[in-house]
Amino acid sequence: xxxxxxxxxxxxxxxxxxxxxxxxxxxxxxxxxxxxxxxxxxxxxxxxxxxxxxxxxxxxxxxxxxxxxxxxxxxxxxxxxxxxxxxxxxxxxxxxxxxxxxxxxxxxxxxxxxxxxxxxxxxxxxxxxxxxxxxxxxxxxxxxxxxxxxxxxxxxxxxxxxxxxxxxxxxxxxxxxxxxxxxxxxxxxxxxxxxxxxxxxxxxxxxxxxxxxxxxxxxxxxxxxxxxxxxxxxxxxxxxxxxxxxxxxxxxxxxxxxxxxxxx
Amino acid sequence: xxxxxxxxxxxxxxxxxxxxxxxxxxxxxxxxxxxxxxxxxxxxxxxxxxxxxxxxxxxxxxxxxxxxxxxxxxxxxxxxxxxxxxxxxxxxxxxxxxxxxxxxxxxxxxxxxxxxxxxxxxxxxxxxxxxxxxxxxxxxxxxxxxxxxxxxxxxxxxxxxxxxxxxxxxxxxxxxxxxxxxxxxxxxxxxxxxxxxxxxxxxxxxxxxxxxxxxxxxxxxxxxxxxxxxxxxxxxxxxxxxxxxxxxxxxxxxxxxxxxxxxx
Numbered sequence: 001x002x003x004x005x006x007x008x009x010x011x012x013x014x015x016x017x018x019x020x021x022x023x024x025x026x027x028x029x030x031x032x033x034x035x036x037x038x039x040x041x042x043x044x045x046x047x048x049x050x051x052x053x054x055x056x057x058x059x060x061x062x063x064x065x066x067x068x069x070x071x072x073x074x075x076x077x078x079x080x081x082x083x084x085x086x087x088x089x090x091x092x093x094x095x096x097x098x099x100x101x102x103x104x105x106x107x108x109x110x111x112x113x114x115x116x117x118x119x120x121x122x123x124x125x126x127x128x129x130x131x132x133x134x135x136x137x138x139x140x141x142x143x144x145x146x147x148x149x150x151x152x153x154x155x156x157x158x159x160x161x162x163x164x165x166x167x168x169x170x171x172x173x174x175x176x177x178x179x180x181x182x183x184x185x186x187x188x189x190x191x192x193x194x195x196x197x198x199x200x201x202x203x204x205x206x207x208x209x210x211x212x213x214x215x216x217x218x219x220x221x222x223x224x225x226x227x228x229x230x231x232x233x234x235x236x237x238x239x240x241x242x243x244x245x246x247x248x249x250x251x252x253x254x255x256x257x258x259x260x261x262x263x264x
Numbered sequence: 265x266x267x268x269x270x271x272x273x274x275x276x277x278x279x280x281x282x283x284x285x286x287x288x289x290x291x292x293x294x295x296x297x298x299x300x301x302x303x304x305x306x307x308x309x310x311x312x313x314x315x316x317x318x319x320x321x322x323x324x325x326x327x328x329x330x331x332x333x334x335x336x337x338x339x340x341x342x343x344x345x346x347x348x349x350x351x352x353x354x355x356x357x358x359x360x361x362x363x364x365x366x367x368x369x370x371x372x373x374x375x376x377x378x379x380x381x382x383x384x385x386x387x388x389x390x391x392x393x394x395x396x397x398x399x400x401x402x403x404x405x406x407x408x409x410x411x412x413x414x415x416x417x418x419x420x421x422x423x424x425x426x427x428x429x430x431x432x433x434x435x436x437x438x439x440x441x442x443x444x445x446x447x448x449x450x451x452x453x454x455x456x457x458x459x460x461x462x463x464x465x466x467x468x469x470x471x472x473x474x475x476x477x478x479x480x481x482x483x484x485x486x487x488x489x490x491x492x493x494x495x496x497x498x499x500x501x502x503x504x505x506x507x508x509x510x511x512x513x514x515x516x517x518x519x520x521x522x523x524x525x526x527x528x
Contacts, residue, residue, distance in 0.1 A: 009274075009314060011274065011311075011314050011315065015318050015320070018338045019338055021342035022342050026342050026347065054279050055374075066342070067339060067344070069343075069344070069371070070373075071343070072340075072343040072344075072346075072396070073378060074282045075340075076345075076395060077286050077287055077394070077395070077397065078290050078330070079290075079331045079336040080290065080330060080336075081336045081340075083290065086395065089383055093361075097361070107333070109334075109337075114333065114337060116336075119357070130341075131340060131346060132336075133341065
């Protein structure tokens with residue numbers, strides 16, 4: 001069905017076209033789209049025409065194309081991300097107004113942290129997170145929290161990989177990371193100065209979902225040496241509990257969060 | 265290319281599948297998906313398999329399927345909606361914290377108001393707006409603001425239609441609506457008690473973009489008879505100017521906003 005001579009399906013080719021757009025390339029000519037997606041120019045023109053017809057792409061006044069309102073709407077009204085971010089947003093606003101630094105919500109997806117919401121200054125010098133942007137698990141406080149609460153088999157698989165050292169502070173040795181993940185579970189938060197860029201520090205806590213598993217990490221990104229976890233972790237933990245309740249969580253948070261009360 | 269025996273393309277069929285999900289149907293069985301999308305069951309199973317393979321759909325533990333994280337990410341990182349909502353969100357937080365009622369950002373799309381952001385209470389009894397939800401132009405303060413600043417030819421086309429009367433307060437007569445739109449342009453805001461549900465009132469102002477055209481409406485939804493526009497319109501106008509600046513607007517807002525200064 002529906003395959004090109006290269007054997008690639010229409011769906012795969014559309015994914016390549018849509019995937020050619022990103023934060024730095026929100027509009028482009030069809031020729032650029034062909035080049036960035038790696039599809040033949042004639043194929044690109046034909047698919048773009050059909051996508052324009054469905055409203056999945058839209059044409060700008062200068063004839064460049066962009067992701068269409070219809071595509072955003074189709075995805076946004078039903079995505080799990082939307083439910084999670086709607087539950088989290090009021091609590092993120094509370095954190096941001098108290099802490100006065102960028103506040104993010106991240107999930108684990110395909111072995112990376114995918115940030116599904118972010119509020120705060122857009123021009124922050126120290127925060128490289130973006131909505132729908134990805135960062136490595138071992139180089140972010142959110143990633144380490146999400147990994148700390150993942151099943152042991154998944155942690156083992158992750159720790160068997162070669163991990164990039166972004167700064168002097170990035171942990172990459174499996175034994176060291178494993179101890180660190182255990183510490184995060186025990187304390188109930190991660191505070192990681194300068195592990196991805198030297199000038200910033202992330203503090204993150206887990207957000208539990210309805211079934212008492214960790215569904216997201218709530219984090220603030222602050223300038224290095226201003227992380228002050230003793231003041232900020234309780235704010236994050238309070239907000240995370242609110243998000244959990246909004247997600248339908250009913251039980252007690254056992255272990256991690258209770259244990260951490262004495263240590264901060 | 266790629267057409268079924270019914271002549272419908274793969275892209276059209278995928279749109280029907282994705283369009284079968286909405287806020288009330290975030291997960292469903294493949295059989296339900298076939299029924300809701302109107303596609304043959306075998307076609308649905310085949311397309312769902314391929315969409316699962318690309319990560320555009322995901323399977324739940326109970327074998328139901330939902331919109332995949334990958335699809336959300338592909339669309340969110342490059343959509344124009346994301347740029348607009350990121351620019352607006354900090355200012356919407358300011359409005360929400362001052363006004364203490366739901367704050368929404370809407371655009372005009374396919375002759376309806378499409379709400380691209382909303383913050384505030386999720387349980388509000390008086391606010392029927394939803395993120396990625398649509399409401400009629402003539403029955404919402406946001407819609408009337410967006411229509412008021414639309415080109416005259418578009419207004420004429422819109423006013424030539426038969427419009428539904430939702431409540432006693434809904435304006436549906438062309439001449440009456442035209443006078444009302446002129447009044448909105450003159451004052452620079454719309455304050456519309458009970459035009460879609462009797463118990464709520466919307467107050468909306470235009471948000472100007474880089475090229476000095478109206479790109480969105482900023483609105484608060486408050487209980488009927490508590491709309492207090494004299495107190496709330498200046499808050500909304502101040503926030504709308506902030507959003508406009510964040511969008512790259514540099515000029516003076518002529519006419520509407522200045523004229524309204526004396527009247528509120």
